[in-house]
Amino acid sequence: MLRVLDIHTYYGNIQALKGVTIEVAEGEIITLIGANGAGKTTTLMSISAVVPPRSGEILFKGKPITKLSPEKIVGMGISQAPEGRRIFPGLTVLENLDMGAFLRKDKAGIKEDLDYVLDLFPILAERQGQAGGTLSGGEQQMLAISRALMARPQLLLLDEPSLGLAPIIVQRIFDIIRKINSEHGTTIFLVEQNANLALQVSHRGYVMENGVITMQDTAANLAANEEIKKAYLGI
Amino acid sequence: MVAEIRKSLIAAVWFIFLTFPLMVVKVNTIENTVEWRWHNMLIVGVTFFFLSWLWRYLLQKKEEGTLTTKGALTKWTDRVMNEPAIYKPLIAVGTVAALLGPLVLSEKHMQPLISALIFIVLGLGLNIVVGLAGLLDLGYVAFYAVGAYAYALLNFHFGLSFWAALPLGAGLGAVFGILLGIPVLRLRGDYLAIVTLGFGEIIRLILENWDDLSHGPSGIANIPGPTLFGDVLSRSDSTVLIYYVIIAMLVFTIFVVNRIQNSRLGRSWLALREDEIACQAMGIDRMKTKLAAFAVGATWAGMAGVVFAAKSGFINPKSFEFWESVLILSIVVLGGQGSILGVILAAFVLKLLPEYVRILGEYRMLLFGAAMVLMMLFRPQGFISNVRRSYEFHGLDEEGADG
Structure with missing residues (x-):
């Protein structure tokens, strides 16, 4: 579904990605794990074209999307819940969700998806009129995921959904990620530092270090790998 | 102690x-x-x-x-704006007063009143750019000048009437808004303010120095007022007609601004102000959204400019100096960013008070500055803080009109 082919991405003169190749098949949950500064977020930002790669190619369903603008890419069916949640603090929960559906005109479909996400996260229904900034961290993460879902993506990019949340909330969010994948058929590309949980929910995984992919395997194999255990699982 | x-x-x-x-x-x-x-x-x-x-x-x-005045004022404004039983009669009284105005007031009072009304329209226009989209524009008066000169020159060369110039002025305002918007899209905050300031000065300097186009510092005189069904009106009748034109324009502006505020475009401006990266991830086109803000804001300035030219009958670059931009921005900030009622109130205070309190004389600017400092310290949200209607899904039928 998504093929990232040897992309190199820079911030000014600093090279963040040094030839990253990733493949995501339809219906999968794949995870990208790695330490701070490895280039995980940059990979997602490159796919979304917020920080476009300088060389290499990204194909979505066979079509090159490397040269497209961020909004075109959202329009094609890739949406992202960015790192640090980045919800709109001054807009209400419902307005945040409506912004997620910004490019869509089908009112019936939007309503359907709204019902779906409010069903996934009932707390958001309770908080619907509240300003986004007044939500707790966990609720904001739920809102960020819901907002990305409102674009009705075929591929959902999630950047560190566990960031700064209590273990019990993280567990709940990961359960829902799995649910979105199995019930809605949404392909999910998950970037995580919490390798343990990420590998539990995903089918395959990539390990990233200093802007290059160092390992790729099924999630089960990665979780069993001695090196990974030592470096990322803390066992 | x-x-x-x-x-x-x-x-x-x-x-x-x-x-x-x-x-x-x-x-x-x-x-x-x-x-x-x-x-x-x-x-x-x-x-x-x-x-x-x-x-x-x-x-x-x-x-x-x-500080009791603060709490009381907020409570009072909230109450007035949220209870139909209170605000409906107030609107009615306001409408009647506005319609009867010219019958009661003499020409001497009509002129400053029309000026104030023009500045309300300008304030509401700038409010879109500054209050909603959060783009600090210090050169807003340039679009006002574009509107005024558009009418004056089109009339001078081609004999175009006020009514034909009004939409043209608005359109030209929008075009210039986009022209300014394109180069400054990447800028934010202070940098944006400086560039827009420069833009305002460029327009003024062009008007001052390009004699063949704009007649230079001496300006353009004998700009006719609006005609009524083809009849040329006397000076005082013309003033009355302009008064009603600007009132109609004001009602139209309030209606449009109110609609925009609660539309998806309005919300995307607010969203863009809060987090650009999140907006990009949502598929909101930064370029288009910001350009739309500049264009829509400038449209009102263009229209107001046409009315201004018709009202004064004479324009020169002196009317479009940086100070006017500051005044309009002050109206927005003092009134409360994003608040329609606040802008109206502030325009009256800032534009009419100095006209009638002549005693202040040279101390006007001093007091103006002091008032601003005090305002920002004690009531930074402006006279009337923006009570934004929150957006709710009401099922499909009712929701249809929105967005």
Whole structure:
């Protein structure tokens, strides 16, 4: 579904990605794990074209999307819940969700998806009129995921959904990620530092270090790998 | 308490020292003597002692959150705006007063009133750019100038009437808004403010120096007022007609701004102001959204400019100096960013008060500055803070009109 082919991405003169190749098949949950500064977020930002790669190619369903603008890419069916949640603090929960559906005109479909996400996260229904900034961290993460879902993506990019949340909330969010994948058929590309949980929910995984992919395997194999255990699982 | 008094005393002494050469020493150049006006020192000292004390008192009250006027005013405005039983009669009274205005007021009062109304339209237009989209525009007066000169020149060369120039002025305003928007899209905050400031000056300097186009500093005279069904009106009738035109324009502006505020475009402006990266991830086109804000804002300035040219009958670059931009921005900030009612109130205060309180004379600007400082300290959200209607899904049928 998504093929990232040897992309190199820079911030000014600093090279963040040094030839990253990733493949995501339809219906999968794949995870990208790695330490701070490895280039995980940059990979997602490159796919979304917020920080476009300088060389290499990204194909979505066979079509090159490397040269497209961020909004075109959202329009094609890739949406992202960015790192640090980045919800709109001054807009209400419902307005945040409506912004997620910004490019869509089908009112019936939007309503359907709204019902779906409010069903996934009932707390958001309770908080619907509240300003986004007044939500707790966990609720904001739920809102960020819901907002990305409102674009009705075929591929959902999630950047560190566990960031700064209590273990019990993280567990709940990961359960829902799995649910979105199995019930809605949404392909999910998950970037995580919490390798343990990420590998539990995903089918395959990539390990990233200093802007290059160092390992790729099924999630089960990665979780069993001695090196990974030592470096990322803390066992 | 004692500490407070001591601080105020220090402030008073400091001011005595600062104003000493101005207030106390007076050199008589004819007789070559120096007059020492010691009594002035006492006046300065006592005045600043009390001012400083009052200042500290108010600041302290503010920190304690017991500054009663603030709470009361907020409560009062909230109540007025949220209860139909209160605001409906108020709107009715306002409408009747607005319609009857020209019958009661003499021409002498009509002119400043129309000016104030034009500035309300300008304020509401800038409010879109600054209040909603959060783009600090210090060159807004340029679009006003574009509208005014569009009418004046089109009339001068081609005899175009007011009614034909009105939409053209609006359109030209929008075009210039986009022209300004394109190069400054990447800028934010202070940088944006500086570039827009430059843009405003460029337009003014072009008007001042390109004699063949704009007739230079001497301006363009004999701009006709609007005609009514083809009839040319007398000066005073024309003023009355312009008054009704600007009232109609104001109603239209309020209607449109209100609709935009609660549309998806309006919300995307708010979203863009809060987080650009999140907006990109949502598929909101930064370029288009910002350009739309500039264009929509400039449209109103263009229209207001046409009305201004028709009203004064004479325009020159002097009417479009940086100071006007500042005044419009002050109206937005003082009124409360994003608040329609606040902008109306602030435009009346800033535009009409100086007209009628002539006693202030040269001290006008001083008081204006002082008022701004006080306002930002004690009521930074403006006269009336924006009560944004929150967006709700009501099922499909009712929701249909929105977005």
